[in-house]
Amino acid sequence: MADERILIAKVGLDGHDRGIKVVARILRDAGFEVIYTGLFQTPQTVAAAAVDEDVDAVGLSMLSGAHMTLAPLVVDELLARGSNVPVIVGGIVPDRDMDRLKAAGVAAVLTPGATSDQIVAEVRAVLDAASATA
Amino acid sequence: MVTKRELWQQAYEASKLRDVDHQTMSGVPLDAVYGPDDGEFPGQYPYTRGPYASMYRSKLWTMRMFAGFGTAEDTNWRFKEIIKSGGNGLSTAFDMPTLLGLDSDDPMSIGEVGRCGVAVDTLADMEDLYSGIDLGGITTSMTINSPAAPIFAMFVAQAEKAGVHRSKLGGTLQNDILKEYQAQKEFVFPPRQSMRLVRDTISFTAAEMPRWHSISISGYHIREAGSTAAEELAFTLANGFAYVELAMQAGLPVDSFAPRLSFFFNAHIDFFEEIAKYRAARRIWARWLKERYGATDERSMQLRFHTQTAGVSLTAQQPEINIVRTAIEALAGVLGGTQSLHTNSMDEALALPTEKSARIALRTQQVIAHETNVAHIADPLGGSYFVEALTDEMERQAEELFAYLDELGDGSMLEGAIKGIEENWFQGRIADSAYEQERLLNAGRRIVVGVNAFTEGNGEEQMELLEITNEDENRQRKRLEQVRHDRDQSAVDAALARVRADAADPEVNLMPALIDAVKVYATLGEMMKAMESEFGRHVEVPVI
Numbered sequence: 001m002a003d004e005r006i007l008i009a010k011v012g013l014d015g016h017d018r019g020i021k022v023v024a025r026i027l028r029d030a031g032f033e034v035i036y037t038g039l040f041q042t043p044q045t046v047a048a049a050a051v052d053e054d055v056d057a058v059g060l061s062m063l064s065g066a067h068m069t070l071a072p073l074v075v076d077e078l079l080a081r082g083s084n085v086p087v088i089v090g091g092i093v094p095d096r097d098m099d100r101l102k103a104a105g106v107a108a109v110l111t112p113g114a115t116s117d118q119i120v121a122e123v124r125a126v127l128d129a130a131s132a133t134a
Numbered sequence: 135m136v137t138k139r140e141l142w143q144q145a146y147e148a149s150k151l152r153d154v155d156h157q158t159m160s161g162v163p164l165d166a167v168y169g170p171d172d173g174e175f176p177g178q179y180p181y182t183r184g185p186y187a188s189m190y191r192s193k194l195w196t197m198r199m200f201a202g203f204g205t206a207e208d209t210n211w212r213f214k215e216i217i218k219s220g221g222n223g224l225s226t227a228f229d230m231p232t233l234l235g236l237d238s239d240d241p242m243s244i245g246e247v248g249r250c251g252v253a254v255d256t257l258a259d260m261e262d263l264y265s266g267i268d269l270g271g272i273t274t275s276m277t278i279n280s281p282a283a284p285i286f287a288m289f290v291a292q293a294e295k296a297g298v299h300r301s302k303l304g305g306t307l308q309n310d311i312l313k314e315y316q317a318q319k320e321f322v323f324p325p326r327q328s329m330r331l332v333r334d335t336i337s338f339t340a341a342e343m344p345r346w347h348s349i350s351i352s353g354y355h356i357r358e359a360g361s362t363a364a365e366e367l368a369f370t371l372a373n374g375f376a377y378v379e380l381a382m383q384a385g386l387p388v389d390s391f392a393p394r395l396s397f398f399f400n401a402h403i404d405f406f407e408e409i410a411k412y413r414a415a416r417r418i419w420a421r422w423l424k425e426r427y428g429a430t431d432e433r434s435m436q437l438r439f440h441t442q443t444a445g446v447s448l449t450a451q452q453p454e455i456n457i458v459r460t461a462i463e464a465l466a467g468v469l470g471g472t473q474s475l476h477t478n479s480m481d482e483a484l485a486l487p488t489e490k491s492a493r494i495a496l497r498t499q500q501v502i503a504h505e506t507n508v509a510h511i512a513d514p515l516g517g518s519y520f521v522e523a524l525t526d527e528m529e530r531q532a533e534e535l536f537a538y539l540d541e542l543g544d545g546s547m548l549e550g551a552i553k554g555i556e557e558n559w560f561q562g563r564i565a566d567s568a569y570e571q572e573r574l575l576n577a578g579r580r581i582v583v584g585v586n587a588f589t590e591g592n593g594e595e596q597m598e599l600l601e602i603t604n605e606d607e608n609r610q611r612k613r614l615e616q617v618r619h620d621r622d623q624s625a626v627d628a629a630l631a632r633v634r635a636d637a638a639d640p641e642v643n644l645m646p647a648l649i650d651a652v653k654v655y656a657t658l659g660e661m662m663k664a665m666e667s668e669f670g671r672h673v674e675v676p677v678i
Contacts, residue, residue, distance in 0.1 A: 014246075
């Protein structure tokens with residue numbers, strides 16, 4: 001458990017980083033190793049970092065409404081690099097987009113108001129599911 | 135011996151007043167201000183109780199609703215709806231690519247065009263945005279920072295094409311780059327190069343646009359990013375001092391530009407703390423401008439501010455409750471003496487607002503203004519033991535933070551602000567405060583209705599949300615392609631070469647070169663790249 005590594009990333013132009021920084025600390029306090037990419041990443045740079053760092057999951061924080069465009073691109077870029085590491089999206093995602101994101105290969109979606117405990121539990125569940133199918 | 139009340143009375147009687155009845159619902163007549171004859175009065179230094187003697191009896195706050203989505207045509211239509219509904223100030227929200235100085239056809243812009251605001255690539259978009267709106271008669275605010283100078287150049291050029299001379303334009307450019315590095319994070323150039331552009335816009339407006347506010351020094355985003363109320367107050371005013379020193383270093387006398395500086399604060403849900411924050415802000419600003427910077431014009435000492443209710447206080451759960459939160463926050467702004475106000479819409483934790491939810495938000499202000507009778511009295515909470523003590527405490531905490539920055543900058547608040555950014559001091563403090571709020575929420579020590587308590591009914595209501603489609607992005611790209619096709623490319627190349635040459639010389643003001651480039655339809659991205667080739671790019675080293 002102590003070795004589980006999570007890459008968290010801001011993709012695209014969205015500068016809102018309050019949420020991702022809080023989530024970083026929540027996950028770190030829960031015992032995960034957390035790597036934060038910083039702002040203004042592309043799907044390519046995120047996928048490359050995920051592979052280089054050999055992470056167990058990728059978390060994307062998206063508050064600008066661009067999730068339907070960018071999240072599937074991250075999944076595709078990971079697959080193109082032979083990685084099926086699970087991708088979790090957190091941020092402002094309307095209900096109508098939930099199923100569309102899952103269909104595009106996103107493992108889980110966390111929306112505003114998720115508590116620290118819920119975030120940790122969801123990440124845990126995603127990691128367990130991924131290791132069961134690996 | 136003339137009392138402070140008598141001095142106030144003279145100023146009050148000299149003010150032009152609105153034609154309304156100043157009495158309670160039951161007919162009790164109301165004074166314009168209450169307090170002892172030798173206490174503090176509004177319109178008197180240090181302005182704790184308000185910048186003007188008559189406050190809302192002369193002019194209600196401006197109901198300035200922030201809007202922007204899709205293409206310039208879409209937003210122009212929404213602007214006209216706002217004016218029709220009784221809004222009397224416009225505030226423009228730009229999309230993420232525009233905020234970062236990128237064109238809509240830049241590869242980085244994919245998925246973001248027109249989503250969080252309106253896309254503006256060239257003068258042609260700016261013309262559509264304000265088409266049919268009398269810019270000499272209404273004031274306009276533009277929330278733009280890293281590319282403030284070229285966007286402002288577009289605004290000036292389109293107004294003059296529509297026949298309004300620049301000297302007649304009234305409004306506000308946000309243009310507060312320091313808080314971008316600290317909180318909002320839409321930065322492009324490194325801090326020192328960005329500050330040169332701020333200097334150029336201050337000098338340009340001081341010389342040519344007497345009705346224009348060159349900067350709106352913004353605590354809003356600092357608070358949204360997680361700071362406490364005292365940190366919002368202190369960081370914002372410290373940034374204000376930095377801009378004052380910047381302009382004075384450029385040779386401008388303090389009273390030539392300080393009256394055109396304005397502020398922008400958050401109205402969060404902690405009602406009394408917010409009111410105390412606004413009161414402390416006015417008092418601190420007045421004292422620093424007079425004592426530290428030697429201002430003698432009282433308008434330089436009078437802090438005037440815009441308020442927006444706290445986006446971060448809105449919940450995705452049971453979104454109608456957000457109407458109540460926004461009303462309470464808006465009331466705090468009004469009791470705190472704000473000069474203009476934006477009220478958020480109930481659906482903004484989920485998406486950009488629909489027309490209906492934006493109208494309810496505006497109506498909330500109209501209820502406060504016209505039904506509650508709170509606007510008859512200046513600083514109605516002044517003299518409350520509690521509010522006065524909290525005002526003093528806000529001021530004390532802010533002064534502690536100023537002392538740190540003053541020392542960091544070796545006696546320069548400008549240097550202190552820049553070093554504080556470079557050393558991640560602001561960013562670290564804001565992240566710490568944000569995490570503390572989250573910890574309290576998770577531990578149940580802070581209650582948010584519908585989130586960690588009273589959750590019955592969550593998920594029952596399906597709101598109708600505004601959806602921005604890729605269709606808007608495609609339309610905007612086609613429009614840009616057309617503009618590029620129709621323009622005189624050699625004129626554009628020459629204008630951009632001049633922008634680059636002027637950027638290379640820190641003694642030159644960049645505004646004239648930018649205005650010339652805008653007029654031949656250079657794109658925002660082209661002008662930013664021309665400047666970037668001289669200025670370089672800022673990369674944040676993230677701290678978590």
